[in-house]
Amino acid sequence: MLKQIEGSRAVAAAVALCRPEVICAYPISPQTHIVEALGEAVKAGGLPHCEFINVESEFAAMSVAIGASAAGARAYTATASQGLLFMAEAVYNASGLGLPIVMTVANRAIGAPINIWNDHTDAMSQRDCGWIQLFAETNQEALDLHIQAFRLGEELSLPVMVCMDGFILTHAYERVDLPTQAQVDAWLPPFEPRQVLDPAEPVSIGAMVGPEAFMEVRYLAHAKQMRALELIPGWAEEFRRAFGRDTGGLTHTYRTEDAEVIVVALGSVLGTIKDTVDAMREGGTKIGVLGITCFRPWPSAAVRAALAGARRVVVLEKSLAVGLGGIVSSSVRISYPGSPAAVHTVIAGLGGRAITREALARVFAEAFAGTLPPLTFLDLDRALVERALAREREQRRSGPIAENILRDLGTVASRAG
Amino acid sequence: MPFQSVKFYQTGTFTVGNRLLAPQERSVQSNMRRTNSLNSGHRACQGCGEALGARYAIDAAMDATGNRLIAANATGCLEVFSTPYPETSWQIPWIHSLFGNAAAVATGIAAALRVKGRSDTRVIAQGGDGGTTDIGFGCLSGMFERNDDVLYVCYDNEAYMNTGVQRSSATPPAARTATTAAVGPEPGNVFGQGKDLPRIAMAHGIPYVATATVAELRDLEAKVCRAMEIRGARYIHVFVPCPLGWGHASEDTIRISRLAKETGLFPVFEAEHGEVTSVSKIRRKLPVEDYLRPQRRYAHLFGTPPRTEVVARIQAIADRNVKRYGLVDE
Numbered sequence: 050m051l052k053q054i055e056g057s058r059a060v061a062a063a064v065a066l067c068r069p070e071v072i073c074a075y076p077i078s079p080q081t082h083i084v085e086a087l088g089e090a091v092k093a094g095g096l097p098h099c100e101f102i103n104v105e106s107e108f109a110a111m112s113v114a115i116g117a118s119a120a121g122a123r124a125y126t127a128t129a130s131q132g133l134l135f136m137a138e139a140v141y142n143a144s145g146l147g148l149p150i151v152m153t154v155a156n157r158a159i160g161a162p163i164n165i166w167n168d169h170t171d172a173m174s175q176r177d178c179g180w181i182q183l184f185a186e187t188n189q190e191a192l193d194l195h196i197q198a199f200r201l202g203e204e205l206s207l208p209v210m211v212c213m214d215g216f217i218l219t220h221a222y223e224r225v226d227l228p229t230q231a232q233v234d235a236w237l238p239p240f241e242p243r244q245v246l247d248p249a250e251p252v253s254i255g256a257m258v259g260p261e262a263f264m265e266v267r268y269l270a271h272a273k274q275m276r277a278l279e280l281i282p283g284w285a286e287e288f289r290r291a292f293g294r295d296t297g298g299l300t301h302t303y304r305t306e307d308a309e310v311i312v313v314a315l316g317s318v319l320g321t322i323k324d325t326v327d328a329m330r331e332g333g334t335k336i337g338v339l340g341i342t343c344f345r346p347w348p349s350a351a352v353r354a355a356l357a358g359a360r361r362v363v364v365l366e367k368s369l370a371v372g373l374g375g376i377v378s379s380s381v382r383i384s385y386p387g388s389p390a391a392v393h394t395v396i397a398g399l400g401g402r403a404i405t406r407e408a409l410a411r412v413f414a415e416a417f418a419g420t421l422p423p424l425t426f427l428d429l430d431r432a433l434v435e436r437a438l439a440r441e442r443e444q445r446r447s448g449p450i451a452e453n454i455l456r457d458l459g460t461v462a463s464r465a466g
Numbered sequence: 467m468p469f470q471s472v473k474f475y476q477t478g479t480f481t482v483g484n485r486l487l488a489p490q491e492r493s494v495q496s497n498m499r500r501t502n503s504l505n506s507g508h509r510a511c512q513g514c515g516e517a518l519g520a521r522y523a524i525d526a527a528m529d530a531t532g533n534r535l536i537a538a539n540a541t542g543c544l545e546v547f548s549t550p551y552p553e554t555s556w557q558i559p560w561i562h563s564l565f566g567n568a569a570a571v572a573t574g575i576a577a578a579l580r581v582k583g584r585s586d587t588r589v590i591a592q593g594g595d596g597g598t599t600d601i602g603f604g605c606l607s608g609m610f611e612r613n614d615d616v617l618y619v620c621y622d623n624e625a626y627m628n629t630g631v632q633r634s635s636a637t638p639p640a641a642r643t644a645t646t647a648a649v650g651p652e653p654g655n656v657f658g659q660g661k662d663l664p665r666i667a668m669a670h671g672i673p674y675v676a677t678a679t680v681a682e683l684r685d686l687e688a689k690v691c692r693a694m695e696i697r698g699a700r701y702i703h704v705f706v707p708c709p710l711g712w713g714h715a716s717e718d719t720i721r722i723s724r725l726a727k728e729t730g731l732f733p734v735f736e737a738e739h740g741e742v743t744s745v746s747k748i749r750r751k752l753p754v755e756d757y758l759r760p761q762r763r764y765a766h767l768f769g770t771p772p773r774t775e776v777v778a779r780i781q782a783i784a785d786r787n788v789k790r791y792g793l794v795d796e
């Protein structure tokens with residue numbers, strides 16, 4: 050059914066169609082609308098076999114999900130930013146215990162300075178936590194990925210994080226195609242846990258493991274993710290057959306056939322990138338796009354194949370590995386068959402900074418001209434940064450950085466661009 | 467103890483058999499068909515109060531629920547000594563997730579059971595004093611506030627034992643731990659405000675709160691049994707000496723527990739919906755010194771010169787408990 054709804058509502062509807070049994074929620078922008086909608090659905094009696102639990106922290110949210118999942122219930126939660134960090138210990142624990150919890154991360158920056166707007170720092174901070182990490186480009190894809198996530202996670206006994214850009218997707222009203230309950234039921238079988246807490250068959254879960262077997266346990270976690278790499282394309286195909294939409298999978302290519310430069314990115318910014326690429330293509334520029342849907346496990350072979358013909362690669366990232374540069378680009382570099390030096394990192398959109406087509410066209414053109422530096426901060430206000438650096442050089446107690454910068458900037462209404 | 471008519475101390479020994487009791491008053495532990503939920507072979511130290519307390523509590527809960535019980539365990543000695551991979555002492559479905567989240571994990575289990583229509587299976591969360599009063603306090607308070615159908619059992623050995631006896635917020639004043647060394651002008655732990663968790667639990671207004679010691683098996687079992695008759699959030703705080711951390715002889719675990727109660731330092735009581743409903747009276751009040759002396763963690767109080775003023779302050783704490791709970795019949 051086609052519906053014009055907010056991204057958060059679309060995701061909530063998709064989650065509800067998956068017949069979750071325990072939902073635990075703690076509010077943080079921009080995740081709030083998702084759990085509000087689910088809470089409302091449960092309270093109104095729309096989800097009769099579901100417990101909605103308002104917990105006291107994200108750490109509790111993930112812990113309640115862990116308990117519920119270990120007792121055989123389909124468990125869901127959602128968070129973002131500081132919330133994801135606050136639950137980090139339990140995030141690792143959920144994957145270590147092999148519990149197929151599904152969690153939406155409404156991607157948002159991490160403070161200090163506190164910032165509620167979108168980037169990917171939160172999800173990237175958990176990239177090695179053992180969860181499958183999927184990134185949605187559109188609200189339709191966010192909706193679809195949730196339905197796939199439950200199937201994927203439960204099949205592999207692994208938790209799945211569905212990442213969608215905060216505000217840009219969560220708060221955008223777009224037309225989405227909402228599947229019917231029958232369609233989802235046909236695609237997603239009831240949760241059949243591999244191990245469950247049950248007095249009829251008592252098991253001990255979460256034992257202490259020493260050096261004699263820890264490596265093996267970790268290897269098996271890795272092997273499971275590698276298995277996911279094999280299975281995900283098939284499931285995407287199955288999903289396409291059942292729902293008629295080409296969502297999910299490992300990666301998506303766009304106009305890469307003869308591309309000399311390929312831009313790699315995750316999430317909603319792919320839309321802006323594709324528009325930019327279309328315009329450049331009209332001018333005869335051979336440029337294409339590689340969208341990463343599945344970031345963990347890292348689809349190395351698919352990335353390698355997609356980038357094989359490219360002379361240069363521009364990785365556009367909404368997160369920064371402070372002291373290094375790019376996070377996604379580090380992975381792309383090992384998968385790119387050409388010289389690692391041909392892979393450029395462009396850090397963009399941190400803390401909600403708008404990523405414009407003009408700015409993208411500029412850096413892409415630089416890539417063609419061979420003048421793009423290895424690491425670029427898109428639309429960085431150089432003068433502002435230089436002033437702060439000068440101040441710090443001159444005066445040891447130069448005051449709080451963020452506040453000083455804002456003062457330099459003068460009174461401006463909070464603006465994205 | 468209202469549930470037990472026969473006073474065993476009259477016989478001069480606490481180990482007399484159940485022959486003196488009607489069958490329904492006999493302890494679960496004395497039943498040949500007890501479940502041994504925490505089975506032998508685990509790695510606890512000799513005389514570990516926590517191992518005793520957990521076996522008593524969980525066996526009693528198994529008995530009360532017809533063996534339909536699931537436990538969530540916080541990180542700590544109990545977890546570590548009971549489940550060294552690939553072995554487990556647990557005869558019940560059991561999960562260890564993290565140090566600070568046992569209450570929340572239990573909430574999740576209870577929620578799962580409810581949606582699956584299996585509310586006959588009951589849920590226990592358990593942890594040490596550190597996992598309860600410090601790092602797990604947020605999750606515990608949340609579980610209380612929501613009145614989730616979970617019995618939380620805290621095994622209080624008054625320090626972080628598993629990591630080598632560091633101070634927790636349950637460590638009593640003057641006690642020596644690895645992080646409150648018995649050095650300087652005020653050796654041992656400070657005299658702080660304390661963090662009286664049973665009373666904090668009561669302040670949540672939850673249906674049932676009780677304290678117990680491993681010295682009084684029937685009392686502990688009866689409280690677990692009572693807790694299992696009730697739905698909603700329940701809390702039992704069990705006093706469990708740790709021979710290794712406290713520096714007492716391993717055969718003295720029960721004696722020390724009894725002294726904690728008989729001096730008034732550890733009040734044993736029950737409360738429902740925030741009101742105290744029963745207290746275990748002290749039969750013959752003993753000076754705190756009797757309790758402190760056998761423990762090396764207090765040895766610095768009895769050197770030369772002895773720190774009588776510190777002992778007096780500890781005595782004042784005991785006296786205050788006696789007054790507050792009416793522990794001694796006038």
Ligand SMILES: Cc1ncc(C[n+]2csc(CCOP(=O)(O)OP(=O)(O)O)c2C)c(N)n1
Nearest residue numbers: 541542543565594595596597625626627628
């Ligand atoms: C988040 C976190 N912090 C610290 C630890 C280390 N740690 C493990 S057990 C433990 C002490 C447990 O003390 P308590 O809860 O009192 O239980 P006990 O061992 O005394 O029975 C500590 C500090 C941990 N496992 N996780």
Ligand code: SF4
Nearest residue numbers: 510511514543708710
């Ligand atoms: S250190 Fe203490 S609590 Fe831990 S096993 Fe030994 S006696 Fe028990």
Ligand SMILES: [Mg+2]
Nearest residue numbers: 594595625627
């Ligand atoms: Mg302890």
